[in-house]
Amino acid sequence: MSTILFMVAVALILSITFVVSYLWALSSGQFNDLDTPALRILKDDILKGTERKNHEQQ
């Protein structure tokens, strides 16, 4: 009985944590743009090219 009650309490705390973190993520604007960040991560290091060119010139 007490084990079940303990589990229930844990489940409730967990679900409240998830709801609160969802609300926080939403308020801080993390769901504003769902497409661009996924594309942003694919970026090449632009400076590499510029550095290489500078290096060649030297």
Add this chain to the structure above:
Amino acid sequence: MEVCAYCRAPVSNGAKFCCQSCELLSAWVTDGVSPLASKKLTSSQWDKFNLIELESQFNSSTCPLFKKFRFYIEGLQCSSCVHLLEDFPLYFSGIVSSKLNYSQRTLEVQTKPEVKLGDLCAAIVSLGYEPTPLNETADYDKAQQLEQRNELKRIGVAGAVAGNAMLFAVPIYAGLDGSLGLIFKWIMFFTFLPLMFYSAVPFYKKAWGSLLIRRINVDMMITVALWAGFIFSTYSLVMGSDDIYFDSSASFIFLILLTRYFLRQHQDKLLRKNIFDDLFVNSAYEILDQKGSHYTNFKDINPNQLLMLKRNQLLPCDSYLDSSSATFDLSFLTGEVYPQIKHVGDAVPAGSRLLSVDARLYITSTATHSNLAQALNTIDTNVKDKNTIQTLSDVVAHRLTLVVFSLAALFFIFTYQTLGFEAFKRCLALITIACPCAVAFGTPLAFSMGLKKAAKHGFFVRTESVFEKLAQIKKVIFDKTGTLTSSQFKLVNNFPENISAENKSIILGLEKASLHPLALGLKESWSDADIADIKDVKEEVGNGVEAYYNGHHYQLKKSIEDGGNGAIQADFSIDGKRSNYLFFTENLRQEATDVVNEFYKLNFDVKMLTGDKRVRAVETAKKIGIRPNFVFAEQSAQSKKQIIEQENPCLFVGDGLNDLQALNQAYVSFAIRGSFESTLQVSDVYAPQKDLHALLEIINLSKNIQSTVKINLLFAIFYNTIGGLLALAGYINPLVAAVLMPVSSFLITSHTVWRLK
């Protein structure tokens, strides 16, 4: 398969890169060539945006230390576009930050004060994109974002509540009893409270709103069912009985919130934009003063100033013509496509477009006090009224609520003596069960899928009620100019039949700079002919053009003779002797006749509305197959609006340029072209990339949606009647309710998805 050398996206026709941004980035990454190196960074098209008066309309920064602009970007292709545009600060000096929103296609750029908007636009263009500076009010955007977030919060909370309620309900259904059962029930009660007092608040607000105007809508039904369920369950909890409906109520509310959110997502966000600003915000106006002249934006033009209007510019204020004669296109105001001649001292209203050479105008009103602004303001207020129509689901909800409540009351009165308190319990169960979920979420689901489908096929549909209204009407009214015909003229005939190449080139040389519809038609018909380099063409306003060239005097004039069959005749003469006659008619849209016939097959009345002369209008109507007594000719913008008012309910098809008022008045309006934001605001359906066949497409789609909604409603009424009877007979307990409700939701969802996928 061939792939792009930079981003590895598939490419066609053996191209090395999939888009220009990949090519630029590749050069930058491998060779260190800056994307803007060797690009032209100024352009005459964007120069005017460098003007501080014009630029300030788009700068949303309140701090003087930097400027902030937002653009709508066309031409985004792949991830490289994100990198190229967001690395702006690395290769364009003066840019502080650049942020792209790929899904909304908007770019937000912060710059130092020395960077000018026009140069920024030119740079974006040279990268291969088409920017449109946005001048939205920041407040409106923020408010909308906040609203959307709140909605998502409510959905999140409702989802969590529904999930937890289910979790604790299952053991109880499985027979859990005793003190642990009681604890579980109390947990359900407490977790239910956030849904009751937070997530469901929008329903209460809408229910209260409709109560104030004495109308019963779906939200009231939901509110009543929710509260009946809550009170009933709480009462049972306190009294120690098993009738607890927290789980079914929670999942029900969660589903409704979710479908409504999707519906709103598909509706357009650009609705509350200012039409008037949209027309003039991109132009710089030249004001004459003692020192010569200066440029300003339309809001800073004041009465008693002299404005130098440029060819093809739209006039933002009411005025008098101060220079000698000029030709204006008043189609925006009157719908009349033929150019109007104004003489010195004539009034020229705001909204006129100058067709002849630059003209000087004496301003009599500010832009915001012009007649045009007043007319557009009435549109703004009318838009709000238009949204409040009573939909089929509201009607059904209304009747169902009445039936359910009377039934519950009658049942209670007649059975109270025999059943005692059990009668009250059964009544509450009836109210909880009988709330038809088809009305509550089947209908928004069908509409949101319909909107999605419409958007996929190139329609912008303003509100979902269009589908319902379109399925009701049996009358269609076409605007003629720009809708059934294109606003250009077509050269249909000439006499003598063969015009020498030399004469052709001289005629084109005469018309080179003209924006007259006849001139445009000529240029299109003879697009492959040479154009003679004729200088000093004299334009006699509204009559024609003449010039001396190679020792001869050439003239192209509108003939005093009528071309016959509604055609317009123009005469070409050399040294005063007429040598060629040219005949023009309006260019009919190819598909017009076909579409009108299809409407006859659907048993529609087809009518036509135009600002043109009756003879010409009837001539066009005959060609398309519209009966002459169904032609309303010689109408102004105002009288068009009145006719539409009389003919309602009807479908009005027009173009957004000159039919704004009529479009706004119609029961359902369909615009085939026009400036995006203003047209969208007054028309129900807007399909800028489509021809008239789009009308039939959207009517078919509406019929399909409407029949889906009706079947859903019928099913719900049937299902809920059975559920209600069972409740009254005392067979409904929480377990049965927990099974009945999801099953009906599932059936309705799958039916809707299957029909509209």
